[in-house]
Amino acid sequence: MRTHAQDGRPRRARGLVPVIQLLALVAAPVAGAQSASQGATLFTQRCATCHTVGEGDRVGPDLHGVMERRDEAWVTRFITSPGAVIDEGDPVANALLKQFNGIRMPDQQLAPEELGALYAFFRDCAKKGPGGCKPSPAAKMGTDATSEEVARGRRLFEGTEALAKGGPACFGCHDVRGLGVAGGGTLGPNLTFAFARMGERGMRPLLAKLDTPMMAALYAKAPLEEEEQYALKAYLADVSRDGSKPRTDRDFFYLGLVGMLAVLGFMGVAFNAHTKRGQP
Incomplete structure (x- = not known):
């Protein structure tokens, strides 16, 4: 016969109460x-x-x-x-x-x-x-960045300042408005309006994880430090401010111009050398 406590509950069940509370x-x-x-x-x-x-x-x-x-x-x-x-x-x-x-x-x-x-x-x-x-440095709003933070982001993007853990610079695969004469790479998308499209909510985890197939392969062993994440976010927020469409023909025009000048220079050197050899 099962024994009961005065409150009507079996003693075994009553003994479980302290354990549940703990x-x-x-x-x-x-x-x-x-x-x-x-x-x-x-x-x-x-x-x-x-x-x-x-x-x-x-x-x-x-x-x-x-x-x-x-x-x-x-x-x-x-x-x-x-x-x-x-x-x-x-x-x-x-x-x-x-x-x-x-x-x-x-x-x-x-x-x-x-x-x-x-x-x-x-x-x-x-x-x-x-x-x-x-908040961590990366958690600050990209739109609150100072001009120095934006400038550092550009240096990191274009590779004139190396990433702390040795990862490749962004410009090898991406371009943004106003990045040098020839611009950046075209393997990845143009990032001029990336911040405007993604905002803080999208940009912050993207830079923290870098988990797209291409970026995961490049940065798995060289993630961005929090200060680098913020500087790049600040730079992309800054270039997003101008809503006008970037020129798509700029790179081809300047590359063609540079190429033409190089060819003309080579032709001039070759012509001068030929002229000197023909002289008595």
Whole structure:
């Protein structure tokens, strides 16, 4: 006959309860870390254009410590419908509107689990301190680059500055607008508008992984360092700014001109040599 505890549950089943609770406690930090990591990715994709976490104000406020400064319900209302919160006369929302020159944040369509991951990221950053969630160099926005960073990206692209791990320069396979007289290679696509087409979301993982069939073979043992990824992204963002179509005949014209001059020079040398041999 099975014995029961006073609460009616078998003793064996009751003995499993502490084990289940222990497993839940062990799994909780792992789940929290995964959620914060997902929130970090979401922040980079959806928020980093206008906000930072611990690096100061941008278009909007620095969000470091936002979950400690504001009630979570208020943060949720403001993220999902900031215009409505402002128009209701909320004093905090209107103070932020005034502080940031009347720029209104657009509504963000985020699922509850996405909001939860974002909040986990904010709280994790608050625990780490102001510099704890500083993004990697590659995570910075390409459009925020300085002229020096853009110039370095061009040098890396055209090969006048070597890549740290010995990978080949991009111009061997790709061309962009204004790259020298003869331009770059044609084995890969022209990258003049690559950043405009792909944006931050597409360009960042492409430079980090370099996993297309051709690039995987070339860079498997020579990946780009994060600073190199950013410099190249900054350069491609810069050349994308001009929306006019690149000239497709430029390379052929200059190559033909250079070739013609070389032939004429050779003919002149040969003629002078022949003339000298014919002299007494």
